[in-house]
Amino acid sequence: MTASISRRRSHGPAHNAFGVLGAVVLALGLATACGGGVSGEAPANPIATEQVPSYYPSAYGDLIAAAKKEGGTLTIYSNTDQENWQPIFRDFQQKYPWVTKIAANNLDSDEVFQRVLSEQATGNSPADLLVSNAAQAWADFAARPGTLLEYASPEKDKLPEVGSLLPNVYAMSMDPLSIAYNTSLLPEKPTGLASLAAILAKDPAKYQSKITTRDVGGAFGFTVSHAFTEARPGSWTSLQSILPLARPETSSGTQLEKITSGEYVAGFFVSAAPAYPAVEKSGGLLQISFLDDGTVVLPRGIGIAAKAPHAATAKLFVDFVLSQEGQRAVAEGGLTSYRDGVATGDGLHTYQELVASVGEANVIVADYTKVPDDQVKTFVEKWNGLLGR
Known part of the structure; x- marks a missing residue:
């Protein structure tokens, strides 16, 4: 089905040196199937090599020519898993075969910005692109002068309103948060926060x-938790019974590992992006469900660093991930595409599929509005005051 994306305002929204972070270099000809939550092998994504849509500006060929002179290299600072990136990089390199090396690290969602700010202060950052779903951190970063390159993508007008998150920051994907649970340890399937509380x-x-949630001291955890309670203020009743049993973690990956191992029986506000492949690998031990009393969707922002060493190539990449071809690759990688017309099935995840599952009224799209510090402090104190000790 086709569903429009309406923005439901929330009023707020690892770690070695880059050189040893395991940069991924994907050559042409990688197998079409990938991890990223694909059931079986997704159908091939038809890519028009070096061909762009008719609505692109006539001078776009000049941008492609400029990118060819940059050496075929692209460096991305992100909090995105390598298996999520795999089909995106594969198809981007098929479209522009002279891009032979894409390096992407996997940092904490806040650390993406801390690393770039530190490097930009010395005038020597290798980052071309930033990709993160830490809405608060994005809002802080984008507000600083000289951090982002101004770029109006030719795909902008083809996207729903939420595709433009901030000036020069676009949504690469729209990833939902889930409840993840160990099927051998939790006797019933939780269908929402109220269901879990019961x-x-x-x-x-x-x-x-035995319950885990995201640490609200980080930008990611704060954004999703605050967005949910702002949209569903009555949820504090359920949270008052759940949080005393819960412990916070700083990443969905850690949560999923500990739920699968049995250290936790369930976790809520767990990102579906790393959960899809974890579920497939678990042999039925791990499952996720989307909240029938409010599923938070967190856009994954992408922007070009102000002093990107490969700025032209970075622009091509932004345009690609926003395009029909790119959004199809985004879905294949286990992230959630949001542009109309992307096929579902075969493990391809779309915003429209989520709406069909939980209903549009139960989707809460977190925005990238900065929450004042005093409100952040009040929320964090209230949330952490309920946590078990």
């Missing part, structure tokens, strides 16, 4: 310290 209330002592 399950835990049957034997709260059994589940003490």
Whole structure:
């Protein structure tokens, strides 16, 4: 089905040196199938090599020519897993075969910006692109002068309103947050926060310290938790019974590992992007569900660094991931595409598929508006005050 994306305002929204972070270099001819949550092999994504849509400006060939002179290299600072990137890089390199090396690290969502700011202060940053879904951190970064390159993508007018998150920051994907649970340890499937609270209330002592949520001290955790409670203020009733049993973690990957191992029985506000492949690899031990009382969707922002060493190539990449071809690759990688017309099925995940699952009224799209510091402090104190010790 086709669903329009309406922005539901939330009023707020690892770690070695880059040289040893395991840069990924993907050559042409990688197998079409990837991890990223694909069931079986997704159908091939038809790529028009060095051909762009008719609505691109006539001078776009000059941008392609400039990119060819940059040496076929692209460096991305992101919080995105390599298996999510794989089909995107594969298809981008098929479109522009002379791009032979794409290096992408995997930092914490906030660290993406901390690293670039530190390097930009010395005037020597290798970053071409920044990709993160830390809305608060993006808002802080974009507000600083001289951090982002001004770029109006020719795809901008083809996207829904939410595709433009901030000046010069676009949405690469629209990733939903889920409840993840260990099927051998939780007797019932939680369908939402209220459902989870009801399950835990049957034997709260059994589940003490067995639930996990995201640390609201980080930009990601704050954004998704704040967006949910702003849109669903009545949810504090459920949170008052769940949070005393919960412990915070700083990444969805850690949460998923610990739920699968049994250290936790369930976690909420777990990103679906790393969850899709984890579910497939678990042999049925790990499952996720989207919240029927409000599924937060967090856009994954992409922007070009102000002093990008390969600025022309970076522009081509932004245009590609926003295009029909690129959004198809985004979906294949386990991220959630949002542009109309991207096929579903075969493990391809789309915003329209989510709407069909939970209903548009139950989708909460977090925006990239900066929340004042005093409001952040009040929220974090309230949330952390409920957590179990």
